[in-house]
Amino acid sequence: MGTIxxxxxxxxxxxxxxxxxxxxxxxxxTRQTVxxxxxxxxxxxxxxxxxxxxxxxxxLESVFHYSEEE
Amino acid sequence: xxxxxKTAWISFSSISVIYASYFWLAFHQRSQGSGPQVAGLVxxxxxxxxxQVVLNVAVAxxxxxxxxxPRDEREKLIDLRATRLPYAALAGSxxxxxxxxxxxxxxxxxxxxxxxxLVIAEILRSGCQxxxxxxxx
Numbered sequence: 001m002g003t004i005x006x007x008x009x010x011x012x013x014x015x016x017x018x019x020x021x022x023x024x025x026x027x028x029x030t031r032q033t034v035x036x037x038x039x040x041x042x043x044x045x046x047x048x049x050x051x052x053x054x055x056x057x058x059x060l061e062s063v064f065h066y067s068e069e070e
Numbered sequence: 071x072x073x074x075x076k077t078a079w080i081s082f083s084s085i086s087v088i089y090a091s092y093f094w095l096a097f098h099q100r101s102q103g104s105g106p107q108v109a110g111l112v113x114x115x116x117x118x119x120x121x122q123v124v125l126n127v128a129v130a131x132x133x134x135x136x137x138x139x140p141r142d143e144r145e146k147l148i149d150l151r152a153t154r155l156p157y158a159a160l161a162g163s164x165x166x167x168x169x170x171x172x173x174x175x176x177x178x179x180x181x182x183x184x185x186x187x188l189v190i191a192e193i194l195r196s197g198c199q200x201x202x203x204x205x206x207x
Contacts, residue, residue: 030136
């Protein structure tokens with residue numbers, strides 16, 4: 001199984017210290033789900049991942065990284 | 071803790087406590103040879119509805135924004151996963167109950183046996199929801 005890492009924490013910081021709640025409202029998810037995604041405890045659907053990337057104006061691969069576990 | 075997780079806790083605890091009281095009373099009444107327990111069952115259902123409505127309204131008042139928000143994809147996934155195990159357990163146990171139901175048991179005993187299986191399935195479902203909410207918290 002691989003792992004999906006993300007840059008959401010850093011990107012939120014770079015976008016005026018956007019809160020998890022503000023991001024959640026922009027992408028129609030709950031704050032708890034944004035937190036779970038950020039911590040890598042929940043892998044979002046492809047659609048949610050695209051919505052998150054669109055909020056930050058970045059391509060998907062700049063926000064999410066997949067790595068194979070050894 | 072999210073609104074959905076709180077409602078799962080409310081469901082888990084209220085069903086556990088109220089139905090435990092009902093089955094404890096039903097068992098003792100039966101062992102003492104009392105009559106049908108229809109009034110007890112109706113009372114239990116009314117008590118459960120009242121407790122759940124009051125607690126859910128209280129939670130919604132505390133955090134109205136969370137309560138109004140529709141379920142998101144993670145919450146829907148948790149609901150689906152949490153339903154899978156209890157459904158299998160319920161289907162299997164009802165099949166067993168049907169086999170044993172062929173024996174000449176009193177109707178109130180059969181009713182209570184089926185109700186017990188339903189309650190266990192619902193407790194399992196709420197428990198699975200809570201575990202998955204905790205895992206991704």
